[in-house]
Amino acid sequence: MAKRRMMRGSIALAEGAITAGCRYYFGYPITPQNEISEHLSSRLPEVGGVFLQAESEIASINMMLGAAAAGARAMTSSSGPGISLMQEGLSYMAGSELPGLVVNITRLGPGLGGIAACQGDYWQATRGGGHGDYRLIVLAPNSVQEMHDLAIRALHLADQYRNPAMILADAILGQMMEPVNLEPPLVEIPPKPWALTGARGRKAQLIKSLYLADGEMEKHNWKMYAKYQRLQEAEVMVEEDLEEQMDLLLVSFGSCSRMVNSAVALARSRGYRVGHIRPITLFPFPSREIREASRRVGKVLTVEMNTGQMWEDVRLAVHPGTLCRLLARPGGAIPAPKEIFEEIEKFVRAGDHFAENIC
């Protein structure tokens, strides 16, 4: 029996993590994600967990590393500047194949930036972010319901693939309230025979990311690469709103996709045949879906709240010869449905010269 409740995005996410069996939270205050830690500071002790406010994001991520090494489901949350500080720990966690959930309620950047919603951390999230050859599993919700559901999904994926996972959201999703269906607790944490629980009845175990012997590191990198390939094959999540015949395909993610949904509805009401693909997993990226749809359309408009970060992945994914255009609003500006609609109208009517890029 699902419970339906009105919830704020941050709280829904925190409750999702608890539902998934996460009992350890380590974090450091930063706007605009404090609702997550404030909520968990009272909720985790209620369910027998540990909430610890660390001295920095560097400490937070490394405490999470330790908790993960001990076999626990653990999480942290932060925003842009704090996530930058966590890159060291994330690289070590990826290299050591440790699971964990990092939530990035993004803010503006670079630098101290501002606290408004934006999507400028797409590259940092999807390219690994820290040093070395690795990826994070990145999930981008666009509703309060998904803040809840994807937190659960991310913790499961992290354990299943032994890799840190990230929820990439923003202040819009963190602050807004929507009705949420809360899943009944369903905890299936996979066995973790690799965890450091003490060498009782087995040989001593080691969790490390240091590989000095000849060829060892390359072997490890290829092993991780194979894991990322498996993720690409099996774990892509995407929302497709396509039509039989289309003049234009839109691609957007996260809070921005809500504006695009409105624009698509507006365009369709004016007789335009448009489709919309929303990547839910940013890594693995739904390249195949975008390629297939773009083959049928020939024109792809990417809408983002940055200067065109996901656009690079879209252009890599599209069918050869596809006309690509970008509507970008960085720095806290939100593209209004009308603004997107006008762009749709121009792009559908215009010739090839209107495309900023032909792939």
Added chain:
Amino acid sequence: MNKITIREERCKGCAYCVLACKRELIRIDPERINNLGYNPAVFSNGEACTGCALCAEICPEVLIEVFRERGKVALKWQNAE
């Protein structure tokens, strides 16, 4: 008679044991070079060994075992046989 054994093949010749032995029963053997490339420490098998174990305490490579004729109870943690 008390005695010590030194696993010479792993000795790095730091000579801390030589400094530690008050009876001067350990020396670095300049004639020998072990597989690691060092002149190892050797025990002279002198009867004067008291089994004090100071050499074993200071050996950074943990290569020295100490035997006593009339054994006192060893520390639990030393896992003595």
Added chain:
Amino acid sequence: MQKIFARPATLLDTGFHFCPGCHHGIVHRLLCEMLDHYGLRERAVGVPGVGCGVFLYDYIDIDVCEAPHGRATAVATGIKRVQPDHFVFTYQGDGDLGAIGTAEVIHAANRGENFTVIFVNNAVYGMTGGQMAPTTLLGQCTTTSPAGRDSRNDGYPLHLAELLAPLEGVAFAARVSLHTPAHVKKARRALQRAFETQLEKRGFSFLEFISACPTNWRLTPYQSVEHIEKNMLRAFPLGTYKDTGAPASAAAPEEEDTANAVL
């Protein structure tokens, strides 16, 4: 004929990678003696930082989690919070703990995290090849202080045991040396106190080992011992800076039985 001194069981029968005269091996051995003494092998987790001590897992037969440089106390916090009844320790050098990891160690200490920090202070960056450390002595020549450490440019040697001891979360803080057998025996007693502190759940325990790095000091092992005696101990006074435990250690009577007590 009775064997009265042997390798502790938890110390694997592997040759160390340490240089001749390096004291890391003694710290490893003392740790293993204590793990064996308290029967902790099956519920111990070690967290080595980055530096010469990182290969702890090659030598000590317990579960080990590598930590990023300086973050061992944060990693240990995570491990200990998940498994409060496990014995958790970090093993860090002066660069790892005294420079890049100061924030983490101060706050772990201040929270009274119930684990033990093993701090090996040889006043130099060993693994990276002999650069100046926060604990490098004034006037000491290193590859990055070729004319000797100058307080006007480089500040002063950092005294970690003294710095941490006043924090309310700290239950035990001491500094010992390893340059003579007598000091090694004192170090063992101090380590035992640190272990007891954690086992009795009294809070954060910190033990600093003054140790030799003959290779990067450009000294022979013999000269290194002299250097410790004459210079290191003057800059870094030995002693117990804090011990919240009962004055008489429960295991103290056993000291009477040691072979070494005969002399």
